Amino acid sequence: MKKNLLTIGSLLVTAGLLTFSSCSKDPEVKPEIEQEEFNAVRIDFIRLESSGAETTDTVTVNFDKEGNATPSQTLLKNGNSYRTLLTLSLDGTSINDEIIEEGTEHKFFFNPSAAGIINYTYNDEDADGNGIGLDGNMTITGTGTLNLKVILRHALDKSLPDAQAWNSTTYEKAGGEDDLNIAFGLKAE
Amino acid sequence: MHFLKHVAVLIATASFLYAPLCMRAQQSGCNNTLYLRITDKKSREPVAGATVNVASLSSMSDENGLAGLTGLCPGNLHLHIQAIGYGVFDGDIAYTADTLTIALERGGITLDDVEVQGHKQALNTTTTVTTLHEEDLDKLKGANLAAMISTVPGVRILQTGSTIGKPVVDGMHSNRLLILNNGIRQEGQQWGSEHAPEIDPFIAQNITVIKGAEAIRYGAEAIGGVVLVNPAALPADSSIHAEINLAGASNGRTGTASAMLSGNFKKFPALAWRVQGTGKRGGNYKTADYYLDNTGSRELNYSAALGYTKAHFDADVFYSHFNSEIGIFKGSHIGSREDLLARIANGRPYENGSFYDSINAPRQVIKHDLLKATTHIHLNDYLHANIRYGFQRDNRQEYDVRRGGRTSIPSLNYNLYTQTLDAGLEYFNGNSFKAEVGFNGLYQQNKKVDGTSTRPLIPNFNTEGAGVYAMGRVIKPAYELEAGIRYDYKYLTALGYREDTLYGGRHTFNNVSASVGGIWHAGNNLDIRSNLGTAWRPPTVNELYSGGLHHGAGAVEYGDSTLRSEQSVKWITSANYRKGNRLTIDLDVYAHYFSNYIYLFPTGTFSESLRGDFPVFRTTQDNARFLGADFSANVRFLKYLDYTLKGSFIRAKNLTQDNYLPMIPADRVEQTLRLRYEPFAFLHKSYLQLGHVFVARQTRYDPGSDFAPPPDAYHLLNLGIGSQLAIAGHTLDINCSVDNLANVLYKDYMNRFRYYAHDIGRNVIVRLTYRI
Numbered sequence: 001m002k003k004n005l006l007t008i009g010s011l012l013v014t015a016g017l018l019t020f021s022s023c024s025k026d027p028e029v030k031p032e033i034e035q036e037e038f039n040a041v042r043i044d045f046i047r048l049e050s051s052g053a054e055t056t057d058t059v060t061v062n063f064d065k066e067g068n069a070t071p072s073q074t075l076l077k078n079g080n081s082y083r084t085l086l087t088l089s090l091d092g093t094s095i096n097d098e099i100i101e102e103g104t105e106h107k108f109f110f111n112p113s114a115a116g117i118i119n120y121t122y123n124d125e126d127a128d129g130n131g132i133g134l135d136g137n138m139t140i141t142g143t144g145t146l147n148l149k150v151i152l153r154h155a156l157d158k159s160l161p162d163a164q165a166w167n168s169t170t171y172e173k174a175g176g177e178d179d180l181n182i183a184f185g186l187k188a189e
Numbered sequence: 190m191h192f193l194k195h196v197a198v199l200i201a202t203a204s205f206l207y208a209p210l211c212m213r214a215q216q217s218g219c220n221n222t223l224y225l226r227i228t229d230k231k232s233r234e235p236v237a238g239a240t241v242n243v244a245s246l247s248s249m250s251d252e253n254g255l256a257g258l259t260g261l262c263p264g265n266l267h268l269h270i271q272a273i274g275y276g277v278f279d280g281d282i283a284y285t286a287d288t289l290t291i292a293l294e295r296g297g298i299t300l301d302d303v304e305v306q307g308h309k310q311a312l313n314t315t316t317t318v319t320t321l322h323e324e325d326l327d328k329l330k331g332a333n334l335a336a337m338i339s340t341v342p343g344v345r346i347l348q349t350g351s352t353i354g355k356p357v358v359d360g361m362h363s364n365r366l367l368i369l370n371n372g373i374r375q376e377g378q379q380w381g382s383e384h385a386p387e388i389d390p391f392i393a394q395n396i397t398v399i400k401g402a403e404a405i406r407y408g409a410e411a412i413g414g415v416v417l418v419n420p421a422a423l424p425a426d427s428s429i430h431a432e433i434n435l436a437g438a439s440n441g442r443t444g445t446a447s448a449m450l451s452g453n454f455k456k457f458p459a460l461a462w463r464v465q466g467t468g469k470r471g472g473n474y475k476t477a478d479y480y481l482d483n484t485g486s487r488e489l490n491y492s493a494a495l496g497y498t499k500a501h502f503d504a505d506v507f508y509s510h511f512n513s514e515i516g517i518f519k520g521s522h523i524g525s526r527e528d529l530l531a532r533i534a535n536g537r538p539y540e541n542g543s544f545y546d547s548i549n550a551p552r553q554v555i556k557h558d559l560l561k562a563t564t565h566i567h568l569n570d571y572l573h574a575n576i577r578y579g580f581q582r583d584n585r586q587e588y589d590v591r592r593g594g595r596t597s598i599p600s601l602n603y604n605l606y607t608q609t610l611d612a613g614l615e616y617f618n619g620n621s622f623k624a625e626v627g628f629n630g631l632y633q634q635n636k637k638v639d640g641t642s643t644r645p646l647i648p649n650f651n652t653e654g655a656g657v658y659a660m661g662r663v664i665k666p667a668y669e670l671e672a673g674i675r676y677d678y679k680y681l682t683a684l685g686y687r688e689d690t691l692y693g694g695r696h697t698f699n700n701v702s703a704s705v706g707g708i709w710h711a712g713n714n715l716d717i718r719s720n721l722g723t724a725w726r727p728p729t730v731n732e733l734y735s736g737g738l739h740h741g742a743g744a745v746e747y748g749d750s751t752l753r754s755e756q757s758v759k760w761i762t763s764a765n766y767r768k769g770n771r772l773t774i775d776l777d778v779y780a781h782y783f784s785n786y787i788y789l790f791p792t793g794t795f796s797e798s799l800r801g802d803f804p805v806f807r808t809t810q811d812n813a814r815f816l817g818a819d820f821s822a823n824v825r826f827l828k829y830l831d832y833t834l835k836g837s838f839i840r841a842k843n844l845t846q847d848n849y850l851p852m853i854p855a856d857r858v859e860q861t862l863r864l865r866y867e868p869f870a871f872l873h874k875s876y877l878q879l880g881h882v883f884v885a886r887q888t889r890y891d892p893g894s895d896f897a898p899p900p901d902a903y904h905l906l907n908l909g910i911g912s913q914l915a916i917a918g919h920t921l922d923i924n925c926s927v928d929n930l931a932n933v934l935y936k937d938y939m940n941r942f943r944y945y946a947h948d949i950g951r952n953v954i955v956r957l958t959y960r961i
Contacts, residue, residue, distance in 0.1 A: 024632075024653050025651065026651070026682045026693075026695070027634065027649040027650055027683065028649070028684075029637070029648065029649040029684045029685055030639055032637075032641060032643065032645060033642060034643060034644050034688060035593075035642035035643070036595075036600075036642060037800075038799065063799060065798060067797050067798055067799045067801075068797075098592040099592065102593075154592075155522075157540075172528065172532070172539070174539070175520070175540065177522055177524035177528055178528050178801050179524065180799055180800060181799075181801030181802075182799055
């Protein structure tokens with residue numbers, strides 16, 4: 001009986017020691033190359049001649065990773081048309097290719113806070129012939145100040161009616177989720 | 190002496206004459222019920238699962254050792270009681286209306302220790318215990334573990350849709366509820382509310398829910414209770430046992446098949462074995478009105494066990510593999526707050542979905558391996574020793590809808606390695622005193638698998654823990670008293686990267702817990718148990734270190750590396766009243782106080798990013814209290830009808846902030862009417878039942894703490910029918926249940942998908958179990 005107790009006792013102590021012998025060293029860890037989120041957005045408004053030819057006149061709005069716009073208000077001229085180019089980038093490198101590659105799953109929408117001032121048409125096309133919005137034409141049709149919201153929807157169903165208009169406010173009904181949701185001030189003179 | 194002889198002859202003659210009178214009585218007034226309590230002669234503890242026979246009448250004792258036989262005549266009865274691990278009781282007794290206690294002697298066969306061990310774990314406590322036995326599990330098979338045990342009052346489910354569920358016991362879940370899978374603590378990133386326990390319920394012969402703070406025996410995380418998933422003991426006889434289970438559910442068109450084979454080596458009967466496997470496949474499930482796209486699931490599990498039994502020693506080895514792939518509802522993947530608010534305003538998905546069973550991103554892929562080795566040594570008549578070693582590897586992968594072809598790369602990929610070593614000594618002085626000392630050791634490593642290209646949610650970490658405890662128990666015929674004390678130590682070192690910045694830290698936690706409890710056998714029909722115990726829980730890695738957008742939750746969550754351990758005191762009292770089979774009442778009442786209760790607090794501010802803005806939550810700790818009651822009552826009337834009423838109520842509050850805690854289950858009441866009938870001679874144990882569930886609207890919540898108010902109250906109707914046949918000398922159990930019979934469109938507060946969708950609609954499930 002005593003012998004057994006001794007055996008058990010020593011077994012328990014050994015068990016305890018074994019558990020502690022691999023006393024925790026700090027874990028090893030390697031940084032992960034984070035490739036998912038883009039951390040900057042740039043919108044270029046390139047003024048177009050009435051013929052449609054591009055000028056070198058460009059107005060740029062930059063957005064930082066918190067979505068803050070610089071400048072906070074952009075000035076565009078009533079009656080002009082501008083080629084509107086969006087660039088999403090990660091640490092300075094554009095990731096637009098990824099969006100174009102999965103074009104059928106992505107679409108940009110523009111929601112102006114006041115109607116009748118701007119109009120937009122998509123220049124680019126995905127594999128199904130639907131617009132994406134990285135490249136488009138914006139025409140100023142009135143004067144005033146407004147807040148322009150730019151939304152990128154991912155994994156939406158572009159065939160649905162709520163996904164058709166460039167300024168659709170019911171794009172959520174077409175499914176998917178917000179990948180980009182920023183806003184900036186626009187003044188049309 | 191001579192006189193006594195005459196008396197004896199007189200009595201003998203009288204009974205001889207009385208017997209024929211009795212025989213006549215048998216034909217006319219034999220509908221008495223005999224109530225028995227079967228106990229272990231040595232330990233005085235109840236013996237569950239003992240078969241009781243009087244002539245052709247048969248019954249089985251429950252977890253309190255109680256059994257009843259109806260249809261008996263008054264007078265002498267020949268009683269035959271059999272239980273594995275015990276000698277057979279075969280004797281004549283006189284019928285009595287009082288509950289008769291029969292003490293069984295432990296059988297001299299080698300299996301007694303193994304058998305009794307299995308039962309002991311479930312009963313050897315003064316806290317509240319409820320066990321689901323084979324018969325109960327047969328009617329629930331095909332569901333996940335959380336859904337099966339939610340039939341116990343006080344147990345609810347924290348759902349992420351219908352395919353992912355975590356048990357909630359008296360308001361406690363995740364790291365506040367310990368789940369023991371075949372005696373080994375289940376470790377698998379359980380801090381995540383959408384991380385379901387990686388356990389195949391088909392391995393269980395019984396599942397036990399312990400509601401007290403069982404911290405003394407199990408250490409940290411048993412703060413809210415313990416769920417024990419216990420497989421059957423390995424067989425002692427040399428025939429092959431088999432069990433085949435088939436279950437088909439209409440909603441989701443889910444099919445499950447499970448088979449188990451166990452036996453004993455004829456040439457080497459001391460060695461027994463068991464192999465088991467389960468396969469499950471299902472597609473998109475449906476609410477009352479629409480399908481939830483991408484909610485299919487697949488599961489493939491298998492296990493093997495080998496056991497060696499000798500006179501004073503037994504050892505067994507067990508291995509199990511769990512593999513599951515679960516689709517996450519497409520419409521639950523939200524972007525910013527705007528997205529979320531639009532979805533909540535719509536109340537349901539924009540599309541009606543359709544049925545298909547392919548699984549795309551977002552989805553979860555989980556693999557869990559468990560290897561266990563145990564040994565039990567019977568040192569002498571008074572002393573037993575147990576040593577248990579477990580090794581687990583849990584791999585969790587989560588896939589999201591990503592750009593640039595990265596949808597096939599997991600956004601979350603962790604390997605969690607856990608080793609546990611438990612050793613204990615049990616002493617019983619053969620009379621009325623028991624003592625137990627034990628040691629629990631744990632060593633765990635969490636390692637991310639590189640290559641996800643996204644910021645890991647939690648850091649890598651190594652943690653080790655050790656605990657020692659001692660418990661004493663006094664067992665008297667009328668009462669039992671128990672007291673215990675435990676010391677725990679835990680060390681955690683974590684390191685991770687956020688972009689190129691290293692973060693982490695080293696933490697040490699210490700704690701002493703104690704408990705006292707008692708059981709009072711107040712008369713033959715009433716047991717009152719009470720337990721007062723302290724418990725603790727160190728903060729988990731995500732509570733300490735989360736920092737950033739939690740994509741699945743659509744929120745930015747920040748941890749706090751200065752968090753201290755949670756400390757709690759729980760007082761639970763239960764009353765169990767049993768009048769044979771006619772009336773059963775179980776009532777549990779508890780009060781649970783926490784200091785440093787850790788939770789996510791909504792700051793009310795928003796984090797702005799290019800994706801939009803997200804609400805910010807911070808991990809913090811406050812004092813909290815939980816008060817609650819669970820009850821279950823069963824009345825048998827008109828001989829064939831049983832009416833059962835169950836309910837659970839919780840009142841939880843944040844004492845520091847003087848407001849309510851989020852995600853506390855609402856009041857729930859369930860009633861069932863069951864008819865036992867015999868339509869044909871070849872059908873046994875036939876039943877038909879109708880159930881009604883009512884869940885109230887949760888009114889105890891703070892508007893600022895949630896994205897949407899709790900859903901309305903709802904009513905559900907359930908139908909069940911079943912029977913048993915004998916086929917080729919073995920039993921085939923068939924049952925069919927219809928859940929949500931009326932196909933109600935409803936939302937449950939504890940379902941994280943309630944922001945985007947409703948709960949599951951009508952589901953017709955057919956189950957077959959064939960036992961050889």
